[in-house]
Amino acid sequence: MQNQNNSRRRFIKQAGLATVAANLTIFAGTKAEPMSAEQPFIHHVYFWLKNPGSKEDYQKLLEGLKKLSKVKTIHQHYIGKPADTRREVIDSSYSVSWLLFFKNKADQDSYQTDPVHLKFVEECSNLWSRVVVYDTVEAV
């Protein structure tokens, strides 16, 4: 258990969530499962555009994501595109990468139903043909 605690503290420190770490220290001896409630949450979305050659559609999606980044429960966000690396294991077929860090799962849940998110889906979902999402929490 000590090892798990140390490992989680390292993960939280790496994620830059010092305030969360402080809360965990305070709560560790007083609640049943305080750590899982405050576990940092990584949400990585890959979009494939319907018209991957359309610079206009690409820019529309980027603009939509910039607006979406205003959702208050997002801790950090990164809007990306495929790097120019090419190896057998690399999937570079997507158009846009949308990587989010949340302080905990509750913040991610809130993001899913945030009006700004719903408006983004309404305005931009016609642009993509495929979306793949990987949701990740710390491995222990």
Added chain:
Amino acid sequence: MQNQNNSRRRFIKQAGLATVAANLTIFAGTKAEPMSAEQPFIHHVYFWLKNPGSKEDYQKLLEGLKKLSKVKTIHQHYIGKPADTRREVIDSSYSVSWLLFFKNKADQDSYQTDPVHLKFVEECSNLWSRVVVYDTVEAV
């Protein structure tokens, strides 16, 4: 161009790469394409274990990744597992997520051939049946 510069500075700030941002400011007027040379690089790997039910294999992979995290060109690393979210667009079939931030592509290239990385592949590649990599740079 001004917008692109502002956007890049925001991205770099979000990535916590203050020193890189400082270099960009210094170099901006003096080199042809200084920014692309220092563009932050996100490398996200998903592993599917050969024996997804084996706690032993899972722990072996985690231990391998902890050793791998010592590669000096890695700026930040996160070792994860699937969250308990389940929607049609979510792929939660992988076993382990390995998310890396590099300060630039050169650091990522160096990581690929680092002896610690080669040793990790030698010691751990028998554990997985599938690997998918998404390499990402800032979208502009």
